[in-house]
Amino acid sequence: MRLELLERRGDPASPVHQAPALGKLLLTLLFIGVVVSSPSRNPILPAAALLTITLVAAVARISPGHLIRKLVSVEPFVVSVALLSLLQPGGVAIFLSMVIKSSLSVLAMILLVSTTRFGDLLRALRRLRLPGIMVMTLALMHRYIAVLGDETERMRRARASRTLVRGRRRAWSDLAAVAARLFIRSSERAERIYHAMCARGWRT
Amino acid sequence: MIALEVSNLVHRYTGGHESLRGISFQVEEGECVGLIGPNGAGKSTLLLHLNGILPERESQHSSIRVLDREVTTQNLAWIRRNVGLLFQDPDDQLFCPTVFDDVAFGPEQTGLTGKELAACVAGALAQVGLTGYEERLPHRLSQGEKRRVCLAGVLACDPRLLVLDEPTSNLDPRARRELRDLLRRLPATKLIATHDLEFVVELCPRVLVFDQGRIVAAGPTRTVLADAPLMLAHGLEVPHILQHDHPHGAARSGPEPRP
Numbered sequence: 001m002r003l004e005l006l007e008r009r010g011d012p013a014s015p016v017h018q019a020p021a022l023g024k025l026l027l028t029l030l031f032i033g034v035v036v037s038s039p040s041r042n043p044i045l046p047a048a049a050l051l052t053i054t055l056v057a058a059v060a061r062i063s064p065g066h067l068i069r070k071l072v073s074v075e076p077f078v079v080s081v082a083l084l085s086l087l088q089p090g091g092v093a094i095f096l097s098m099v100i101k102s103s104l105s106v107l108a109m110i111l112l113v114s115t116t117r118f119g120d121l122l123r124a125l126r127r128l129r130l131p132g133i134m135v136m137t138l139a140l141m142h143r144y145i146a147v148l149g150d151e152t153e154r155m156r157r158a159r160a161s162r163t164l165v166r167g168r169r170r171a172w173s174d175l176a177a178v179a180a181r182l183f184i185r186s187s188e189r190a191e192r193i194y195h196a197m198c199a200r201g202w203r204t
Numbered sequence: 205m206i207a208l209e210v211s212n213l214v215h216r217y218t219g220g221h222e223s224l225r226g227i228s229f230q231v232e233e234g235e236c237v238g239l240i241g242p243n244g245a246g247k248s249t250l251l252l253h254l255n256g257i258l259p260e261r262e263s264q265h266s267s268i269r270v271l272d273r274e275v276t277t278q279n280l281a282w283i284r285r286n287v288g289l290l291f292q293d294p295d296d297q298l299f300c301p302t303v304f305d306d307v308a309f310g311p312e313q314t315g316l317t318g319k320e321l322a323a324c325v326a327g328a329l330a331q332v333g334l335t336g337y338e339e340r341l342p343h344r345l346s347q348g349e350k351r352r353v354c355l356a357g358v359l360a361c362d363p364r365l366l367v368l369d370e371p372t373s374n375l376d377p378r379a380r381r382e383l384r385d386l387l388r389r390l391p392a393t394k395l396i397a398t399h400d401l402e403f404v405v406e407l408c409p410r411v412l413v414f415d416q417g418r419i420v421a422a423g424p425t426r427t428v429l430a431d432a433p434l435m436l437a438h439g440l441e442v443p444h445i446l447q448h449d450h451p452h453g454a455a456r457s458g459p460e461p462r463p
Binding site: 117118119122139140142143144146147189192193195196197198199200201202 | 304
């Protein structure tokens, strides 16, 4: 499975890639804090933030296309949360402010993930004293996205190889069947992973 | 010294299926013993018991002793440090983001940190021939490499008893051969559950045959596995390596059976 979402991009020898993960994580959190808490009606700060992101991306040799693609994939969640603000007086300005601030924050996170190994990020989170169970959950999620992706693809192919009639309704019912089976398999796998963790001394 | 002693082990899964029906056997320290039998014979269930994953026992008369210590919930930390369990699917066992993190998982539980931890991981990876793999991502490894990283994760805990569940499943011939040679070099006591009968002939001087939760035969591998009626009666077959006397001597290349 292609794991573009989880892998570093750009030039691995760039200063941004080489910088310590903990420092990058702290700077990203500071950046997000500043962006989120900045006055909504001041256009200079968002512009400066975007310029910073563009400069860092250029130094790291990360293409704007990569950043935009990743941003677009997250944008539906950002917009759907921001839509609620349209229901209040002066909602359009709040909506725009929310979308801009959220998008800048997401861009900063994409930049962090694209220039830092996931393992290094988890170690940085541990050093920041994030609860171990949260770090472990993130680690497991990162590890098993690829495994579940492969499993989904195998099931999809197996179904497709015996699908003789095409049709939208049929495709949806097939998708539902694959999702249900994947859920059961994931639950069984979770139990086996837990056994494997216990076998090496987890919580004894 | 006796490395493993299982007495009258009984196990019943929720729902009533009895998977182990009074299993008893012993393994001497340094021995390599094969466990064979058809699917559902109870091999994997037995292996989970040896590491204390399935600690509850049906019978009060059941007991498992590893290096003279009873497998009980009070002894779990010691048992899990000394019994290394290799699971059938490497993707179940490689649950950390990098090879380093995964191999370090066991030693970290015992309090190892910093340079000591790094040295322990490097040593375990060197043992399986994967020096320099520390920062590799598990999903980018071949099946053979994944299996070896799993083994490194187990070896990093320095176990005295190695318990392997289908170690050759999904391996190509080269990876299988490398794993066989690697296991031969390891001094720990080994218990290998597998359908790969040739592998058993090549590695294990002694074998236990399981069927329907019972041990139905035990003895020197070449004698037991050459017994065609016994093999057929329990869903197995005489391995090719014992059927013919190969001109290149393959049939004679495995270890000699214990007297």
